[in-house]
Amino acid sequence: MKKIMSTNPKTPELIQKLKEESFKNSAPIWKDVAKKLAxxxxxxxxxxxxxxxxxxxxxxxxxxxGKVLGAGSLKVNVTVAAFSFSETAKSAIEAVGGKCLTIEELIAENPKGSKVTIMA
Incomplete structure (x- = not known):
């Protein structure tokens, strides 16, 4: 198995959790996200x-x-889960009534990953 190297100690833990959830819930979306984070x-x-x-x-x-950055404006109410958010991005999303979640929170809310769109 390929060793995951990262300067952020949270990344390898999240990748491992995503792989486990993918297997446990038969949800290939989490395995795909793990590959992108690696x-x-x-x-x-x-x-x-x-x-x-x-x-x-x-x-x-x-x-x-990955990371959500704050350039531009948001006009739609969406729920966004990401590895990290800039402060301006978080405030822009919440200003229109949207929600900012971590990937772990999204897994807890939606273990199957249904109706989730990966934006890369």
């Missing part, structure tokens, strides 16, 4: 709020396997 730092996903606004619909549940 990428090197230079290939990690960064999504701006403007991209979320452009591609999301009202009430969507989005999963970003």
């Amino acid at each position: 990428k090197p730092a230079r290939k990690k996903v960064e999504v701006n709020v403007s991209k979320i606004s452009r591609y999301a619909s009202e009430g969507d549940v989005l999963l970003i396997p």
Whole structure:
């Protein structure tokens, strides 16, 4: 098995948890997210709020396997789960009535990963 190296101690733990949940709940979405999080730092996903606004619909549940940044504005009420959020992104999402969750919180709320869209 490939050893996961990361400067953030939270990353390998989260990747392991995602793989376990994928197996336990027969939910391949978590295994896919684990693969995306295992990428090197230079290939990690960064999504701006403007991209979320452009591609999301009202009430969507989005999963970003990386960081959400605050550039742009958000016009739709969405639930966003991500590895991390910038302060401006968090305030922009919550300002329109959306929710910001960690990936762990999303797994707890929706173990099967149904109706979750990965935005990478």
